Amino acid sequence: MVTYLSENGAIFVSGAPKDTLTTRFGVLQEIPARPSSNHSWIDGEWIVVSDYPPHQEQRQIALAEIDRMHARYLEEFTGSATVAERDTWKVKEEAARALVAGNATAGQAAMLVSEAQGRGVTEPELAATIIGKAERFLSLVGIAGGIRAKGRSAILVATDEGVPLDEVEGRVKAVFAMLAHDVQAGIAQLNASGDEA
Numbered sequence: 001m002v003t004y005l006s007e008n009g010a011i012f013v014s015g016a017p018k019d020t021l022t023t024r025f026g027v028l029q030e031i032p033a034r035p036s037s038n039h040s041w042i043d044g045e046w047i048v049v050s051d052y053p054p055h056q057e058q059r060q061i062a063l064a065e066i067d068r069m070h071a072r073y074l075e076e077f078t079g080s081a082t083v084a085e086r087d088t089w090k091v092k093e094e095a096a097r098a099l100v101a102g103n104a105t106a107g108q109a110a111m112l113v114s115e116a117q118g119r120g121v122t123e124p125e126l127a128a129t130i131i132g133k134a135e136r137f138l139s140l141v142g143i144a145g146g147i148r149a150k151g152r153s154a155i156l157v158a159t160d161e162g163v164p165l166d167e168v169e170g171r172v173k174a175v176f177a178m179l180a181h182d183v184q185a186g187i188a189q190l191n192a193s194g195d196e197a
Contacts, residue, residue: 005029011041036164052165059159062172063152066179070148073183077140077190093134096127139193143186151179 003013006026011034032046039046048054053061078086092115095108104112109123116126158171 001033003031003033005031005041036162037166048165052168055159055161055163055165055168058168058172059155062155062159062175065176066148066151066155069151069179069183070144073144073147073186074140077144077187078137089134089137092130096130096134099123099127100131136190139190143189147179147182147186150182151175154178 001013001015003011005011006028011031013033031041034041035046036048040049041047042049052058075081092111095104095112098104098108099112112123112126116123119126121129154175155172158175159168163171
């Protein structure tokens with residue numbers, strides 16, 4: 001199939017030989033294929049003419065929303081823990097695992113003693129709680145990261161330059177509907193494994 005521009009400005013695609021078309025349509029100029037339904041032939045080139053934002057803008061907006069969704073998901077399932085609080089979790093986990101293994105440093109032991117006394121529990125009870133939460137957090141991070149990666153990949157496909165601009169918004173909405181389903185499945189997975197937030 002070849003795209004042609006006729007003398008009167010009409011554009012059409014045909015598989016017929018050019019010389020048979022010339023007699024019916026006047027002089028024909030072969031032009032590049034129309035990139036999408038959002039393009040019009042203006043001043044000798046295909047120009048995007050659309051009420052929709054460009055692909056790249058829609059992509060940036062959607063990817064930013066994926067990142068916000070990921071952050072909300074983590075925040076919700078960590079009990080709205082602040083980043084500063086989450087920064088202490090790895091240190092506490094290392095100390096708890098060291099205590100259980102019998103090789104906690106003096107600093108690790110002192111940290112656990114202080115927190116255990118504040119909570120009114122023993123150091124081994126605190127260590128078990130910390131390790132359990134660390135395991136649940138690992139599951140959560142894996143599920144959330146998988147959903148985020150899947151969403152980002154799907155957005156790149158939905159906003160690809162080859163997708164007609166008038167279809168991008170619908171495809172992006174479909175991605176977010178898929179992700180909402182995946183989040184619910186992730187919650188069910190965490191709950192089924194006993195890893196409640």
